[in-house]
Amino acid sequence: MTTPRGPQPFAGQEKRLRLLAFVRQDSIVRVDKRVEDTAMVWPHLLVIEFIASMLWSIGLFVIAAAFNAPLQDHATPDCTPNPSKAPWYLLNLQELLLHMDKGLAGVIVPTVWLTFMAVIPYIDTSREGVGIWFTSANGKRITIFAAVYATVLTFSLILLDAFLKRPEDQGGFGYIEKATRYLPGGKQLFPNYIIPIVLMIGLSVLLVLIVKRLYAANTREWMIAIYTGFVAVYLVLTVVGTSMRGPGMDLFAPWAVPATHQCLEPKA
Amino acid sequence: MLEIPAQIWQKTKTSYIWRSLFRHGYPDSRKNQSLAVFTNVFLHLHPVKVRRHALAIPYTWCMGGLSFFLFLILTLTGTLLMFYYHPSVDGVYNAYGDIKDLETVVVFGQLLRNMHRWAAHGMVITVFLHMIRVFYTGSYKPPREFNWVIGTLLFFFTILLSYTGYLLPWDQLAFWAVTVGYEIARATPVIGDEFAFVAFGGFQLGPNALLRFYVLHVVGLPLLTGFLIAIHFWRIRKDGGITGPL
Numbered sequence: 001m002t003t004p005r006g007p008q009p010f011a012g013q014e015k016r017l018r019l020l021a022f023v024r025q026d027s028i029v030r031v032d033k034r035v036e037d038t039a040m041v042w043p044h045l046l047v048i049e050f051i052a053s054m055l056w057s058i059g060l061f062v063i064a065a066a067f068n069a070p071l072q073d074h075a076t077p078d079c080t081p082n083p084s085k086a087p088w089y090l091l092n093l094q095e096l097l098l099h100m101d102k103g104l105a106g107v108i109v110p111t112v113w114l115t116f117m118a119v120i121p122y123i124d125t126s127r128e129g130v131g132i133w134f135t136s137a138n139g140k141r142i143t144i145f146a147a148v149y150a151t152v153l154t155f156s157l158i159l160l161d162a163f164l165k166r167p168e169d170q171g172g173f174g175y176i177e178k179a180t181r182y183l184p185g186g187k188q189l190f191p192n193y194i195i196p197i198v199l200m201i202g203l204s205v206l207l208v209l210i211v212k213r214l215y216a217a218n219t220r221e222w223m224i225a226i227y228t229g230f231v232a233v234y235l236v237l238t239v240v241g242t243s244m245r246g247p248g249m250d251l252f253a254p255w256a257v258p259a260t261h262q263c264l265e266p267k268a
Numbered sequence: 269m270l271e272i273p274a275q276i277w278q279k280t281k282t283s284y285i286w287r288s289l290f291r292h293g294y295p296d297s298r299k300n301q302s303l304a305v306f307t308n309v310f311l312h313l314h315p316v317k318v319r320r321h322a323l324a325i326p327y328t329w330c331m332g333g334l335s336f337f338l339f340l341i342l343t344l345t346g347t348l349l350m351f352y353y354h355p356s357v358d359g360v361y362n363a364y365g366d367i368k369d370l371e372t373v374v375v376f377g378q379l380l381r382n383m384h385r386w387a388a389h390g391m392v393i394t395v396f397l398h399m400i401r402v403f404y405t406g407s408y409k410p411p412r413e414f415n416w417v418i419g420t421l422l423f424f425f426t427i428l429l430s431y432t433g434y435l436l437p438w439d440q441l442a443f444w445a446v447t448v449g450y451e452i453a454r455a456t457p458v459i460g461d462e463f464a465f466v467a468f469g470g471f472q473l474g475p476n477a478l479l480r481f482y483v484l485h486v487v488g489l490p491l492l493t494g495f496l497i498a499i500h501f502w503r504i505r506k507d508g509g510i511t512g513p514l
């Protein structure tokens with residue numbers, strides 16, 4: 001057996017490791033190597049940060065001096081305001097609750113969406129368009145298309161749902177009664193599960209297919225379409241939930257929403 | 269005339285104490301500007317130099333920075349509010365009474381409460397806008413994939429922080445808004461009841477829910493969020509600063 005050259009480890013310490021290599025910078029810090037066009041942080045960035053924080057402090061101060069945070073009566077568990085609404089940033093979920101099963105709207109859809117959002121970078125792995133707003137002119141067109149598509153569809157579906165669910169004797173379609181009578185699974189299976197799930201998945205897939213067809217979208221571009229669609233749906237749901245839902249969570253025009261009934265006396 | 273202050277300044281700057289505090293001269297040269305940034309624990313979050321476009325407001329909208337700014341403001345005003353708040357639903361010292369006292373008795377109490385409230389709403393908005401800017405500028409792409417994942421968590425925790433805070437005044441608005449969330453939690457498939465029981469401390473919104481939300485709101489979630497922000501910022505540096513056109 002030949003002994004390796006160089007200094008030998010002491011007996012019993014053969015496994016000791018030594019770091020004797022240069023490591024390429026990229027393997028520790030992944031930097032895009034580009035034209036050096038840099039500015040000193042002190043003063044250039046710090047000045048911006050300082051001014052921004054001053055302006056925002058003043059702004060917040062002014063807003064806080066001008067508008068008081070709401071405070072209503074002491075909480076009373078047997079005195080339900082009608083409607084009871086979540087804070088505005090969750091009204092999108094509350095709006096969704098009206099159109100499908102609670103667990104589906106409140107838990108499954110947001111979980112699936114957040115998970116999908118987290119894995120976006122693992123689906124769209126190209127480096128195309130990094131640092132450029134909307135990637136390209138095509139990306140911009142796709143953004144506009146998807147925003148219009150999602151806004152119009154979501155809004156129409158909300159209106160359609162309101163019409164379909166209104167009982168027949170009030171001039172609606174009486175969908176819930178009809179479903180209970182004629183559909184397998186009654187008013188649960190189709191209205192609360194199958195139809196909403198098919199719509200949500202179907203319309204998203206349709207959007208991707210359309211942008212692929214119309215705009216020859218690549219992965220980054222159809223991702224833009226899906227994400228824009230989400231943002232638009234999120235905003236439409238928030239706006240409808242905030243400003244178009246009155247007592248009983250019925251749909252109203254934003255300017256005609258009746259005041260909240262602050263307290264429903266418990267039924268004796 | 270001016271020699272005296274100049275001499276004092278000179279003396280101070282060369283004094284033992286001053287030199288133990290600052291290890292660089294006035295930041296008017298490249299060297300001292302660099303030292304000013306990386307010898308300062310607060311500033312060393314920054315690199316010494318940034319690429320010029322990173323300073324452009326139309327590019328970042330400042331939204332990440334403003335989210336962090338609001339987070340700091342909320343920590344500060346929130347800590348002050350804690351001095352006046354008991355997380356209990358009744359008794360002599362109770363949550364609702366404390367909020368009333370803030371509005372009527374405590375000097376600048378109303379202003380403090382307003383600032384906390386509006387900053388919280390503001391942070392939800394700035395974080396959302398930040399996420400939008402990151403998406404549309406393609407800034408989640410390699411090597412920044414993981415920072416985007418951290419960001420998604422930050423978005424989720426920002427909403428949770430706002431939501432847990434919403435219950436604390438224990439007025440009708442708070443109670444019924446949180447009831448909506450409670451109903452959703454119970455509708456979780458399979459583990460609905462168990463989940464709602466753990467999250468809200470019972471099958472009704474009561475003192476347990478208030479205490480749980482309080483602890484989460486002032487300790488658990490801010491710590492988690494703080495940690496995530498630290499990782500977020502660290503990763504921005506390790507990913508080579510913020511993105512820009514190639």
Ligand code: HEM
Nearest residue numbers: 328332333335336399402407415416419420422423510511
């Ligand atoms: C508490 C919330 C958050 C804070 C305080 C925060 C803070 C920041 C700051 C200060 C930057 C530097 C650039 C800039 O200002 O735009 C940044 C960049 C970044 N943020 Fe956030 N952020 C938050 C939430 C999020 C969210 C919700 C996402 C996405 C889901 C996200 C993803 C990213 C990514 C990928 C970058 C790198 C961007 C680039 O390289 O251009 N962050 N963040």
